[in-house]
Amino acid sequence: MKFGRRQFIGTTVGAAAALSAPAVLGQARPRVVVIGGGAGGATAARYVAKDSKGAIDVTLIEPTRRYYTCFFSNLYIGGFHEMAALGHGYGKLASDYGVNVLHDYAIGVDRGAKTVALAGGGSVPYDRLILSPGIDFKEGSVPGWDLTSQNAMPHAYKGGTQAELLKAQVEAMPEGGVFCMVAPPNPYRCPPGPYERVSMVAHVLKARNPTAKILIVDPKPKFSKQALFEEGWQDHYAGMVDRIGPDFGGDVVEVRPDSMEVVIDGTVEKVDVCNVIPAMKAGHIAALAGVTDEAGWAPVVPASMQSRMDENIHVLGDAAQQGDMPKSGFAANSQAKVCAMAVRAALTGSKVFPAKFSNTCWSLIETDDGVKVGATYKPTEEKIAKVDGFISQTGEAAGLRKRTYEESIGWYAGITADMFG
Structure with a gap:
């Protein structure tokens, strides 16, 4: 229709x-x-x-x-x-x-x-x-993050200035930098939303910063429209997007806004932009x-x-x-x-x-x-x-x-x- x-x-x-x-x-x-x-x-x-x-x-x-x-x-x-x-x-x-x-x-x-x-x-x-x-947002759902961290690591999951902040951070990423998304657990607003966002960030980086990488840290074993998004990422942004699900520690995550680090099942990853979408x-x-x-x-x-x-x-x-x-x-x-x-x-x-x-x-x-x-x-x-x-x-x-x-x-x-x- x-x-x-x-x-x-x-x-x-x-x-x-x-x-x-x-x-x-x-x-x-x-x-x-x-x-x-x-x-x-x-x-x-x-x-x-x-x-x-x-x-x-x-x-x-x-x-x-x-x-x-x-x-x-x-x-x-x-x-x-x-x-x-x-x-x-x-x-x-x-x-x-x-x-x-x-x-x-x-x-x-x-x-x-x-x-x-x-x-x-x-x-x-x-x-x-x-x-x-x-x-x-549920307090403490992402260790290391609370609302006082939303300027360093935006959630951008309510309308308005947070989206503007995240867009500016993506556009200012250093060449070859890393964008990380901490995806939310179920249930949450707009099930395809985080993965559409990954696609839009990839669209920006493909044009402005093609050697940059996107890392999705996801507590869920699967997500809405998964096959469609994964097909699209392969077709349009091959090699740019990597997702870590719960089988590999995507459900054991800590963030460090002051040092721009994400700790995934004990492994420390340095990132340039981090979009934290809490429970x-x-x-x-x-x-x-x-x-x-x-x-x-x-x-x-x-x-x-x-x-x-x-x-x-x-x-x-x-x-x-x-x-x-x-x-x-x-x-x-x-x-x-x-x-x-x-x-x-x-x-x-x-x-x-x-x-x-x-x-x-x-x-x-x-x-x-x-x-x-x-x-x-x-x-x-x-x-x-x-x-x-x-x-x-x-x-x-x-x-x-x-x-x-x-x-x-x-x-x-x-x-x-x-x-x-």
Whole structure:
């Protein structure tokens, strides 16, 4: 299927379309508060406001005035996308859909009182709370690294300045230098993301520093689209990329940011740039709300994205523990529409249609060499379950790979319009 902007919006809106019951005359509007203005939160805020036709008061809490998507940041590192094009504002959500956008940090949730505390002071009441805070990192998951090390060894796994820093470091590498990536364990945001990043770094080095080397230290025995990436690295960057998996110590790693060293199963490697992507958990506000489990993720009811710990809270996207869907921008956007439908039904009595979910993850390996993986899903009692899927094949024709890349460009335009209006 080819995705353009209109096709993406049209194919993903269907599951969320429902007729809203009008608010009772004279009754205060029910209040929905959304924390996090990314693919999940911005979409949920827009759809609750738009489809309730003013019957629900919607507040979106997001600290940044301009949101930079993490998806497509790898293409920025590779020189295929401008950083400015990754930034999006919230003006249309406010002006066109009546969403009250608060640029502040949510620092606590009082589930009994149904209020969200703000860093700037005061609190915001809710009838339903939607959490879409993305990811945070697990402390100590990579020995030697913490957030104070992110300038020396960037993670670049949240949108914005970290991607700019990593790109600058790659471009400044000495001739014949070594770029090292410490890849994350499962589960993590955007399963193909680290390996697309390796491809984009290789693209830059091939042009600027062709004798440089890339070392991937990986705790996982296998990874998303592995055959496709390995084929692409051999075809485009032969001899440049080396991966060390757990069989050879990829799961026993320490980093030394001050000396720019990586210790792999006791062996010290001197590197010039080190991209450390630590183990992940749900964004901190989910833990503060008390809706995360021992693993750090937020379990949800598949058909509504409601927290299993509080029926008045819904959790979307990367933060949710929901089953078979990957943690991706596409998935968060899909879940947000199902969630918006469920929230409107609970607060206004609008009709609920059967929940459907979908996801596609595109990756660029080299110029016009795009690949993808995706699936459709349905809710069961236990989880969001995969129904069927598809994946690019090794050995595909160049024309098909180019069309796959172009499809991803159309998708980006479509999803950002769907998120921000």
